[in-house]
Amino acid sequence: MDREEKEMTIIVTGGAGFIGSNFIFYMLKEYSDYRIVCLDKLTYAGNLSTLEPVMQNENFRFVKADICDRAAVEEIFQEELPDIVVNFAAETHVDRSIKEPGVFLQTNIIGTQVLMDACRKYGNIRYHQVSTDEVYGDLPLDRPDLFFTEKMPIQTSSPYSSSKAGADLLVLAYYRTYDLPVTISRCSNNYGPYHFPEKLIPLMIANALADKPLPVYGEGLNVRDWLYVEDHCKAIALIIHKGKFGEVYNVGGHNEKQNIEIVKMICKELGKPESLITYVNDRKGHDMRYAIDPAKIHNELGWLPETKFEEGIKKTIQWYLDNREWWQTIISGEYQDYYEKMYGRR
Ligand code: NAD
Ligand code: TYD
Numbered sequence: 001m002d003r004e005e006k007e008m009t010i011i012v013t014g015g016a017g018f019i020g021s022n023f024i025f026y027m028l029k030e031y032s033d034y035r036i037v038c039l040d041k042l043t044y045a046g047n048l049s050t051l052e053p054v055m056q057n058e059n060f061r062f063v064k065a066d067i068c069d070r071a072a073v074e075e076i077f078q079e080e081l082p083d084i085v086v087n088f089a090a091e092t093h094v095d096r097s098i099k100e101p102g103v104f105l106q107t108n109i110i111g112t113q114v115l116m117d118a119c120r121k122y123g124n125i126r127y128h129q130v131s132t133d134e135v136y137g138d139l140p141l142d143r144p145d146l147f148f149t150e151k152m153p154i155q156t157s158s159p160y161s162s163s164k165a166g167a168d169l170l171v172l173a174y175y176r177t178y179d180l181p182v183t184i185s186r187c188s189n190n191y192g193p194y195h196f197p198e199k200l201i202p203l204m205i206a207n208a209l210a211d212k213p214l215p216v217y218g219e220g221l222n223v224r225d226w227l228y229v230e231d232h233c234k235a236i237a238l239i240i241h242k243g244k245f246g247e248v249y250n251v252g253g254h255n256e257k258q259n260i261e262i263v264k265m266i267c268k269e270l271g272k273p274e275s276l277i278t279y280v281n282d283r284k285g286h287d288m289r290y291a292i293d294p295a296k297i298h299n300e301l302g303w304l305p306e307t308k309f310e311e312g313i314k315k316t317i318q319w320y321l322d323n324r325e326w327w328q329t330i331i332s333g334e335y336q337d338y339y340e341k342m343y344g345r346r
Contacts, residue, residue, distance in 0.1 A: 014089030192229030220260030252292025
């Protein structure tokens with residue numbers, strides 16, 4: 001089939017990363033008449049080998065490009081004339097943002113602007129911004145009755161969350177000022193396959209398997225609200241098809257866990273001793289608790305999480321056991337040569 005006959009063309013930015021790649025697999029599986037174009041810079045967090053299973057799919061195209069590069073972005077928009085743009089591309093690791101904020105502002109804010117400008121230029125294209133619950137700051141541990149709703153003020157803690165919040169405000173401004181048909185999703189912490197091993201769950205799995213210390217920040221009492229990645233992908237698919245323009249949708253599954261609970265669960269599942277747990281200096285400005293109220297997306301779009309945490313974490317651990325090569329080549333740094341080796345001279 002050629003691309004003119006496709007029902008819909010979607011540009012997915014950041015699709016070589018964790019959630020974006022899961023989203024691409026989900027969309028190609030569920031919408032066999034859609035064309036999916038992945039635009040990714042392949043930073044340290046992008047791993048093209050992740051997309052190898054779909055590289056030959058006639059409904060899929062990969063383009064290596066930076067979302068901040070206006071000329072490159074416009075060229076892809078001109079070639080593809082997309083119906084929808086879903087922006088996952090971002091710098092995402094809070095610890096890195098504390099060390100080096102500049103690239104976070106560049107990619108997360110300026111990149112968003114460049115993409116939305118291209119949406120305006122090529123026909124007021126539908127734009128979806130993948131954002132995070134971290135824009136709401138944090139909740140106190142002693143108020144379990146409080147949850148993030150879409151009406152809560154933006155109150156960020158880290159350069160990462162500030163850059164995501166800046167982008168969200170810009171997205172809403174493009175709706176109000178230019179009538180760009182936008183939506184925003186703010187999701188809680190995801191877990192699942194292809195999660196980069198610098199983040200809590202995959203890092204703990206990889207370290208535990210190597211009998212290395214498991215570095216828990218502070219006392220490990222911080223709470224995150226974990227959602228299986230495919231449930232997030234389903235929420236985004238619903239929003240891009242049925243969401244109301246100009247609206248924000250919180251996505252989360254009422255699954256709050258302390259970090260230490262997660263780490264102990266991983267030890268137990270892998271048969272590793274808890275003596276591997278090592279308490280290390282806390283993260284600067286460390287958010288205490290995240291907890292999403294997903295009532296809006298449930299009531300308006302009918303979304304509900306499908307994977308229970310106990311099942312999802314087992315599946316995830318099994319995936320890391322079955323796909324050691326994927327994360328071991330990341331840890332060794334080899335994955336960064338993959339693009340050059342496979343596509344460098346094509
Ligand atoms: P990730 O770090 O795994 O992947 C990011 C991807 O973006 C990589 O493939 C990288 O190469 C690409 N990228 C980075 N800078 C780019 C640029 N300038 N141009 C083009 N591509 C670039 O991230 P993730 O965890 O998959 O998160 C995806 C999105 O979801 C982000 O916007 C993040 O803020 C948001 N989010 C993540 C979580 C989570 O738990 N991981 C939760 C809520 C929201
Ligand atoms: P992370 O996976 O970086 O996600 P986020 O900061 O976006 O929530 O961290 C999840 C939680 O785990 C957070 O409270 C910080 C903590 N953490 C550790 O205790 N040790 C680690 O090595 C990492 C990476 C995170």
